[in-house]
Amino acid sequence: xxxxxxxxxxxxxxxxxxGVIYHGNYYMWxxxxxxxxxxxxxxxYKRLEQEGIILPVVESSCxxxxxxxxxxxxxxxxxxxxxxxxxxxxxxxxxxxxDEELLAEGRTxxxxxxxxxxxxxxxxxxxxxxxxxxxxxxx
Amino acid sequence: xxxxxxxxxxxxxxxxxxGVIYHGNYYMWxxxxxxxxxxxxxxxYKRLEQEGIILPVVESSCxxxxxxxxxxxxxxxxxxxxxxxxxxxxxxxxxxxxDEELLAEGRTxxxxxxxxxxxxxxxxxxxxxxxxxxxxxxx
Amino acid sequence: xxxxxxxxxxxxxxxxxxGVIYHGNYYMWxxxxxxxxxxxxxxxYKRLEQEGIILPVVESSCxxxxxxxxxxxxxxxxxxxxxxxxxxxxxxxxxxxxDEELLAEGRTxxxxxxxxxxxxxxxxxxxxxxxxxxxxxxx
Amino acid sequence: xxxxxxxxxxxxxxxxxxGVIYHGNYYMWxxxxxxxxxxxxxxxYKRLEQEGIILPVVESSCxxxxxxxxxxxxxxxxxxxxxxxxxxxxxxxxxxxxDEELLAEGRTxxxxxxxxxxxxxxxxxxxxxxxxxxxxxxx
Numbered sequence: 001x002x003x004x005x006x007x008x009x010x011x012x013x014x015x016x017x018x019g020v021i022y023h024g025n026y027y028m029w030x031x032x033x034x035x036x037x038x039x040x041x042x043x044x045y046k047r048l049e050q051e052g053i054i055l056p057v058v059e060s061s062c063x064x065x066x067x068x069x070x071x072x073x074x075x076x077x078x079x080x081x082x083x084x085x086x087x088x089x090x091x092x093x094x095x096x097x098x099d100e101e102l103l104a105e106g107r108t109x110x111x112x113x114x115x116x117x118x119x120x121x122x123x124x125x126x127x128x129x130x131x132x133x134x135x136x137x138x139x
Numbered sequence: 140x141x142x143x144x145x146x147x148x149x150x151x152x153x154x155x156x157x158g159v160i161y162h163g164n165y166y167m168w169x170x171x172x173x174x175x176x177x178x179x180x181x182x183x184y185k186r187l188e189q190e191g192i193i194l195p196v197v198e199s200s201c202x203x204x205x206x207x208x209x210x211x212x213x214x215x216x217x218x219x220x221x222x223x224x225x226x227x228x229x230x231x232x233x234x235x236x237x238d239e240e241l242l243a244e245g246r247t248x249x250x251x252x253x254x255x256x257x258x259x260x261x262x263x264x265x266x267x268x269x270x271x272x273x274x275x276x277x278x
Numbered sequence: 279x280x281x282x283x284x285x286x287x288x289x290x291x292x293x294x295x296x297g298v299i300y301h302g303n304y305y306m307w308x309x310x311x312x313x314x315x316x317x318x319x320x321x322x323y324k325r326l327e328q329e330g331i332i333l334p335v336v337e338s339s340c341x342x343x344x345x346x347x348x349x350x351x352x353x354x355x356x357x358x359x360x361x362x363x364x365x366x367x368x369x370x371x372x373x374x375x376x377d378e379e380l381l382a383e384g385r386t387x388x389x390x391x392x393x394x395x396x397x398x399x400x401x402x403x404x405x406x407x408x409x410x411x412x413x414x415x416x417x
Numbered sequence: 418x419x420x421x422x423x424x425x426x427x428x429x430x431x432x433x434x435x436g437v438i439y440h441g442n443y444y445m446w447x448x449x450x451x452x453x454x455x456x457x458x459x460x461x462y463k464r465l466e467q468e469g470i471i472l473p474v475v476e477s478s479c480x481x482x483x484x485x486x487x488x489x490x491x492x493x494x495x496x497x498x499x500x501x502x503x504x505x506x507x508x509x510x511x512x513x514x515x516d517e518e519l520l521a522e523g524r525t526x527x528x529x530x531x532x533x534x535x536x537x538x539x540x541x542x543x544x545x546x547x548x549x550x551x552x553x554x555x556x
Contacts (some may be wrong), residue, residue: 011445011448011449012294012295012300012448012462013294013300013302013303013445015295016290016291016295017290017293017297017298017348018193018195018256018295019295020256020295023199024163024166024167024170025163025291027162028428028430031163031429031430032426032428035428035429045429045488046488056162056203057162057203058202058203059200060162060163060200060203061198061200061201062199063197064196070295070463071452071461071462071463117157117206148313150309150310150313151433151434152306152433152439152441154433154434155429155432155433156429156433156434156435156436156437157434158434161430163430166291167289170289170290170291171289174289174290184290184349185348185349210323296471296534298534301473301477302445302448302477303441305441306441309441332435334435335481336480337478337481338441338479338481339477339478340477340478341475342473342474345534395484
């Protein structure tokens with residue numbers, strides 16, 4: 001299973017008054033992981049958007065295990081967990097970079113849609129993009 | 140079942156280049172709903188924190204149905220869905236204020252902990268707070 | 279001079295590990311103040327955008343006097359400070375709602391541009407909008 | 418004059434419905450630049466905080482020249498512009514990484530304070546930290 005690690009350094013603006021990273025910000029990190037994941041496959045999400053395809057999130061979830069802290073780098077380990085029709089699902093592990101301790105794990109489920117937010121059939125995507133997805137999706 | 144509606148007006152800063160509210164921001168709205176929910180019960184979350192109790196999020200999830208748009212007010216309809224030991228779970232519905240159409244629904248699960256992020260027994264919470272929770276928790 | 283107060287309740291997500299509202303978030307509040315200001319004049323910013331006019335920020339600044347705190351409501355007192363050609367400048371005061379103590383003050387300078395981000399002559403704006411601006415701009 | 422470049426890749430969550438990076442988010446980038454700047458000098462801001470010193474922002478400003486775009490890396494070129502008593506001022510240039518075109522420039526002014534947000538005399542800072550500042554401050 002192809003996985004890709006994005007490195008994120010938690011920002012001061014992402015902390016809250018508990019002294020840890022605010023839980024909602026993990027979703028922004030998942031998006032960083034996803035964006036980096038596509039780039040690592042040679043097909044930046046930006047390019048997909050330029051081709052008129054967007055990938056809105058249909059479901060998202062996160063389980064928090066240990067808090068992430070300001071300035072302590074984390075890895076966002078991203079993989080495609082499912083792809084079926086116009087649905088594509090990602091899984092993310094947030095690991096403390098120093099020792100790869102698991103801090104959180106999450107998921108996002110997306111639909112391929114056009115700029116009008118209407119569904120697009122998977123076959124309508126470019127051949128090159130479909131080949132990328134075929135390569136990484138689980139059996 | 141006691142529910143409370145918080146009104147949120149989506150901010151320009153919360154939009155993204157899809158032209159809708161960025162999905163990650165719903166979690167900030169859930170927190171607004173939760174905060175308003177506690178206030179409506181006469182026991183502001185702020186007071187809980189002043190008493191040394193914090194409520195970090197252990198799990199969170201959201202299902203997105205229709206996009207929320209800049210400046211179109213939404214209701215965050217919040218309820219306590221479960222409370223068992225040190226765990227308390229909230230459910231949120233995001234409704235377009237104008238017609239109460241359901242845009243999204245989400246959940247957060249929390250643990251009662253002290254400032255050191257260590258678990259606190261429910262019985263260690265103030266009597267008044269426990270009475271509030273007993274009043275709103277499902278049977 | 280016409281001024282308008284928007285009420286903002288500081289969110290937990292807006293705090294940082296200093297235990298106060300993160301300084302960068304005041305700019306999101308200025309935008310809330312500006313948006314509410316236009317609405318109070320009967321010409322929502324949303325409508326302006328629908329007419330193809332956007333108001334990107336050219337300069338912004340803020341002076342922080344006392345920290346804003348989680349859950350303690352603030353007023354964003356907004357006024358138009360200048361309008362000359364395609365430039366329009368706003369001034370904001372952030373006041374603690376309870377006692378109107380001044381916590382911060384800021385400014386944003388904007389240009390009227392079209393969707394292509396190219397400047398638009400003030401005279402090209404709708405008559406109704408120009409009347410609104412004429413009414414609030416300083417002499 | 419010592420300057421340091423931090424690399425930031427603009428996030429999807431940082432865009433707005435104008436299709437560019439939301440102006441308020443530049444202040445979060447300045448903070449990334451400042452944090453990286455201290456690290457480059459061998460004295461992480463985190464360490465300063467652990468020693469009981471914090472650096473709240475007293476003033477901030479930004480001038481926006483060209484929009485930053487999703488996924489197009491920028492450099493945050495940071496320098497200390499002044500240090501006088503308990504005040505320290507930073508200047509930031511936001512440059513498109515590809516061609517070093519200037520997109521924005523900003524400033525933040527800070528005060529050295531203790532955890533109680535009360536001012537701390539510069540001489541009360543650790544000798545090592547003062548040596549770092551003496552090295553980078555302008556004449």
